[in-house]
Amino acid sequence: MDSAVDGLVSQAARGLHLRVAQLISEVEQRLRCEVPALWEYPDARTSEYIAEHIGTILNGLEDGTRLGAIDPPAPEPGRTGQLAQYGIPVGAVLRAFRLGQGVILDRMLEEIPRRTNDPELVGAAARKLIEGANAYVDRISERGVVAFQEERDRRMQRRLSMVQEAGVRIGTTLDITRTAQELADLAAEYFADIVTVDLLDSELRRDGAPAEDPLLLRRVARRSVSEEPSASVAPQQLHTYPKGARPYRALITGQPSLHLLDMPDEPVRGSIPESEAGALRVHSMLVVPLSARGATLGVAQFFRCGASLQFNDDDLLLAQEIAARAAVAVDNARRYTHARATALALQRSLLPRRVPPQSAVDVACRYLPAGARSGVGGDWYDVIPLSGARVALVVGDVVGHGIRAAATMGRLRTAVRTLADIDLPPDELLTRLDDVVLRLSAEASIDTDGEAVEDAGTEGDIGATCLYAVYDPISHRCTLARAGHVLPSVVTRDGTVDLLDLPAGPPLGLGGLPFEAAEVELPEGSLLALYTDGLLEARDHDIDAGVARLRDALARPAASLDATCETVLDAMLPERPDDDVALLLARTRALGARQVATWDLNAEPAAVAGARSNVSEQLSIWGLEEFGFTAELVVSELVTNAIRYGRPPIRLRLIHDRTLMCEVSDASSTTPHQRRARVFEEGGRGLLLVAQLTRHWGTRHARRGKTVWAELGESVAFPQLALALPGWDSG
Incomplete structure (x- = not known):
C-alpha cells in the first residue's frame, strides 16, 4: 500500500511538473495579492525563491521522497534573513509559506484522482501529502524564524552600537559645523551613501528675528561615497526648499519620513547634484528633522544608492535616534556659541x-x-x-x-x-x-x-x-x-x-x-x-x-x-x-626741564605777585603768551588758597605737555571744596572761578601734604560765566 501511494504521488508530481510555469505563476499571483510586502523590494528576488521552492518540492516528490523529508533550497535561511534586512515582518514570511503550501497542495490533490480510480488509494495519498506538506512548512518556518530572529538580533546590536558610537563621536567639540559634520561622517560610514545636514539660519543667528518664509537654511555638513562630490549647494551656502518639498515638510511638521524613489533625480534635487544622483542611482532617502529642547534646528537627509539595500522602517528609527543625539549636541554648540559671542562682545565693549x-x-x-x-x-x-x-x-x-x-x-x-x-x-x-x-x-x-x-x-x-x-x-x-x-x-x-x-x-x-x-x-x-x-x-x-x-x-x-x-x-x-x-x-617717556618749571614760594601774601610774574615769564619762554591772563588768574587763586589755608612749604609747578598744567603743593592735608558765595560775601569765589577757567581741576594727596592742580584747555577765551559770577566786576 505504501509503495502504491508513493508511486501515485510521484506520478502526480511528474504530471504537475509539466505545468510548473503555470503553477509558479499561480503561486506568485496569489502571494502578490495576499502578501504584497514581498514585492516592495526588487532586490529580494521573491519570484526566484518561489520557483526554487516549487522545483525542489516537485523534484523530491518525483524521486519518491516524503514531502516532510524534503530539504528546502540551501540558501533559504539566508534569504529569510535578507527579508529581515528589508524590514519585512516575519509574520508576512510565514503567511507566504502557508499560502504557497496551500496552492501547491491543492494542485497536487487535483492531479492525484487523474492517475487512479481507487478512492482508497486517493485518500491515502491525500492524507500523506497533507501530513508531509504541514511538516515541510513547519520545518522551513522554524528555520526561517530562527534566521529572521538572528538577523533582527544582529541589526538590533548594530543599531545599539551605532547609537552608542554616536554618543561618543558626535558632539566632541562645541563647534556647530564640526558637530554637524560628525553626524554626516558617522551616518555615511555605517548606513547611508550620501548625507546632508542643513540648519535654519534663524536658529544659527538667534537674533530674535522671526524665521524667513520660505525657510532659509545653511548647508553646514555633507558626506558622499563618491570620490569627488560636487554638491549643488556649497558648504555654508544659504538656500531654500520649495514649499511642499520633503525637507520643508519635515521642518514644518517635525516628523521624519522614509521615501522609496522611482525617479531619483527629481526628489533629491537641491540635496545632491543631479549628475551624481544619476550616476549613483539614488533609490531611497530618509528625511529627519533635527529637534532639541522643543525647537527645530534643521533637517538631515540620508540617501542610499546603487547596490545598497533600500532604507526601511528600522533604518528610519536608527536615523531618528542618531539625529536626536546630534540635535542635542548641535543645540549645545549653538547655545555655547551665542553665549560666548555675547560674552566676547560684552568683554570687548568694556x-x-x-x-x-x-x-x-x-x-x-x-x-x-x-x-x-x-x-x-x-x-x-x-x-x-x-x-x-x-x-x-x-x-x-x-x-x-x-x-x-x-x-x-x-x-x-x-x-x-x-x-x-x-x-x-x-x-x-x-x-x-x-x-x-x-x-x-x-x-x-x-x-x-x-x-x-x-x-x-x-x-x-x-x-x-x-x-x-x-x-x-x-x-x-x-x-x-x-x-x-x-x-x-x-x-x-x-x-x-x-x-x-x-x-x-x-x-x-x-x-x-x-x-x-x-x-x-x-x-x-x-x-x-x-x-x-x-x-x-x-x-x-x-x-x-x-x-x-x-x-x-x-x-x-x-x-x-x-x-x-x-x-x-x-x-x-x-x-x-x-x-x-x-x-x-x-x-x-620723560618730560625734561624744558617742559617743567618749579618755584618754592614763601607763605606770605606778597608771594602771589611774584608767582604771577614767574608764570608770565615762563609762558613767554614756551611761546604760550596767549595763556598768560588765564594762567596768572588761576595761579593767583591757587597760591592764595595755599597761603591762607595750607601750611608751608609751598611749591608752584607748571607743566607744558599736551596742555598747560598748574600745580600748587603744600604740607596741609585739608582738601579744598568748591562752594557758591553769597552776593555780599567777599570770598568763596576762587575755586568756582578756577573751575570755569580750566578743563579739569582737582586735588591729590601724598604721604605728606596735598597738591591742587588745574589743567588749562586749548581755548584761551575767557568764559562768559566767569563774568557773571556774583560780585565780579569786569571793569
Missing part, C-alpha cells in the same frame, strides 16, 4: 577701544579670549591719564569665564577708573577696590527674591586679581601695588629682562588684609610689561617655564611695541589657549 592720549608712555595692548571650552573670561587692561602728566597702568583678572565674569570685569574696571580719578595711591586704591569686590560678592549671594543663596560660598563669591601702577614721567618713578597678581616684567634699554620684586598682596575679595606699594625708577625707554596669568601658565609647562619663555620673547628686538606684543603672544600661547590673556606693554 575694554578700552583706544588708548587715551597721554605723553607718559607709549602703549600697546592685547586681549585674547580662551579656547572654545573655556570661553571668554574676566581679564582686562586699562590706561588712565592722571594729573601731573602721570599715567596709571592697570591689568586685572576676574576668576571664572562667561558673561558673569565679563560683567564683573566691567564693574571693577569702572571702579578702578573712578578711584583713579580721585588720585588715590596704588595701595589705597586696591584697598578700596577690595571693598568693592566684597560688596559685589554680598550682592551676588542674594537671589532675586532677596533671600540668601544656600550655597553662597560657591554662588556668591567673586575673586579677582589686579596690578595697579602709576608712572610719573617727570620723576621717572613708578609706584606699583598688586592684589594676588603675577609679577610684572621690566626690560631695560640694554635688553635685560627682570621681574619686579613687589610686595605680595592678597587677591581681591578676601578683605581685612593690607596692600603694600613699591616704588622703582624707570629710566626713559624702559619697557614695562603687565599681563595676566594666562600668558604664563599652560598645560604643557609650569609658571617658571612660562617666565623663562617670556624673558626670551621680551628680549627679542622688534620694530614697534605692537610687533613686540605679537612676538610675545606667538611665543607664549598655543593656537587655542586654556585661559584668556590680557597683555599691556608700556615704554616710558
Whole structure:
C-alpha cells in the first residue's frame, strides 16, 4: 500500500511538473495579492525563491521522497534573513509559506484522482501529502524564524552600537559645523551613501528675528561615497526648499519620513547634484528633522544608492535616534556659541577701544579670549591719564569665564577708573577696590527674591586679581601695588629682562588684609610689561617655564611695541589657549626741564605777585603768551588758597605737555571744596572761578601734604560765566 501511494504521488508530481510555469505563476499571483510586502523590494528576488521552492518540492516528490523529508533550497535561511534586512515582518514570511503550501497542495490533490480510480488509494495519498506538506512548512518556518530572529538580533546590536558610537563621536567639540559634520561622517560610514545636514539660519543667528518664509537654511555638513562630490549647494551656502518639498515638510511638521524613489533625480534635487544622483542611482532617502529642547534646528537627509539595500522602517528609527543625539549636541554648540559671542562682545565693549592720549608712555595692548571650552573670561587692561602728566597702568583678572565674569570685569574696571580719578595711591586704591569686590560678592549671594543663596560660598563669591601702577614721567618713578597678581616684567634699554620684586598682596575679595606699594625708577625707554596669568601658565609647562619663555620673547628686538606684543603672544600661547590673556606693554617717556618749571614760594601774601610774574615769564619762554591772563588768574587763586589755608612749604609747578598744567603743593592735608558765595560775601569765589577757567581741576594727596592742580584747555577765551559770577566786576 505504501509503495502504491508513493508511486501515485510521484506520478502526480511528474504530471504537475509539466505545468510548473503555470503553477509558479499561480503561486506568485496569489502571494502578490495576499502578501504584497514581498514585492516592495526588487532586490529580494521573491519570484526566484518561489520557483526554487516549487522545483525542489516537485523534484523530491518525483524521486519518491516524503514531502516532510524534503530539504528546502540551501540558501533559504539566508534569504529569510535578507527579508529581515528589508524590514519585512516575519509574520508576512510565514503567511507566504502557508499560502504557497496551500496552492501547491491543492494542485497536487487535483492531479492525484487523474492517475487512479481507487478512492482508497486517493485518500491515502491525500492524507500523506497533507501530513508531509504541514511538516515541510513547519520545518522551513522554524528555520526561517530562527534566521529572521538572528538577523533582527544582529541589526538590533548594530543599531545599539551605532547609537552608542554616536554618543561618543558626535558632539566632541562645541563647534556647530564640526558637530554637524560628525553626524554626516558617522551616518555615511555605517548606513547611508550620501548625507546632508542643513540648519535654519534663524536658529544659527538667534537674533530674535522671526524665521524667513520660505525657510532659509545653511548647508553646514555633507558626506558622499563618491570620490569627488560636487554638491549643488556649497558648504555654508544659504538656500531654500520649495514649499511642499520633503525637507520643508519635515521642518514644518517635525516628523521624519522614509521615501522609496522611482525617479531619483527629481526628489533629491537641491540635496545632491543631479549628475551624481544619476550616476549613483539614488533609490531611497530618509528625511529627519533635527529637534532639541522643543525647537527645530534643521533637517538631515540620508540617501542610499546603487547596490545598497533600500532604507526601511528600522533604518528610519536608527536615523531618528542618531539625529536626536546630534540635535542635542548641535543645540549645545549653538547655545555655547551665542553665549560666548555675547560674552566676547560684552568683554570687548568694556575694554578700552583706544588708548587715551597721554605723553607718559607709549602703549600697546592685547586681549585674547580662551579656547572654545573655556570661553571668554574676566581679564582686562586699562590706561588712565592722571594729573601731573602721570599715567596709571592697570591689568586685572576676574576668576571664572562667561558673561558673569565679563560683567564683573566691567564693574571693577569702572571702579578702578573712578578711584583713579580721585588720585588715590596704588595701595589705597586696591584697598578700596577690595571693598568693592566684597560688596559685589554680598550682592551676588542674594537671589532675586532677596533671600540668601544656600550655597553662597560657591554662588556668591567673586575673586579677582589686579596690578595697579602709576608712572610719573617727570620723576621717572613708578609706584606699583598688586592684589594676588603675577609679577610684572621690566626690560631695560640694554635688553635685560627682570621681574619686579613687589610686595605680595592678597587677591581681591578676601578683605581685612593690607596692600603694600613699591616704588622703582624707570629710566626713559624702559619697557614695562603687565599681563595676566594666562600668558604664563599652560598645560604643557609650569609658571617658571612660562617666565623663562617670556624673558626670551621680551628680549627679542622688534620694530614697534605692537610687533613686540605679537612676538610675545606667538611665543607664549598655543593656537587655542586654556585661559584668556590680557597683555599691556608700556615704554616710558620723560618730560625734561624744558617742559617743567618749579618755584618754592614763601607763605606770605606778597608771594602771589611774584608767582604771577614767574608764570608770565615762563609762558613767554614756551611761546604760550596767549595763556598768560588765564594762567596768572588761576595761579593767583591757587597760591592764595595755599597761603591762607595750607601750611608751608609751598611749591608752584607748571607743566607744558599736551596742555598747560598748574600745580600748587603744600604740607596741609585739608582738601579744598568748591562752594557758591553769597552776593555780599567777599570770598568763596576762587575755586568756582578756577573751575570755569580750566578743563579739569582737582586735588591729590601724598604721604605728606596735598597738591591742587588745574589743567588749562586749548581755548584761551575767557568764559562768559566767569563774568557773571556774583560780585565780579569786569571793569
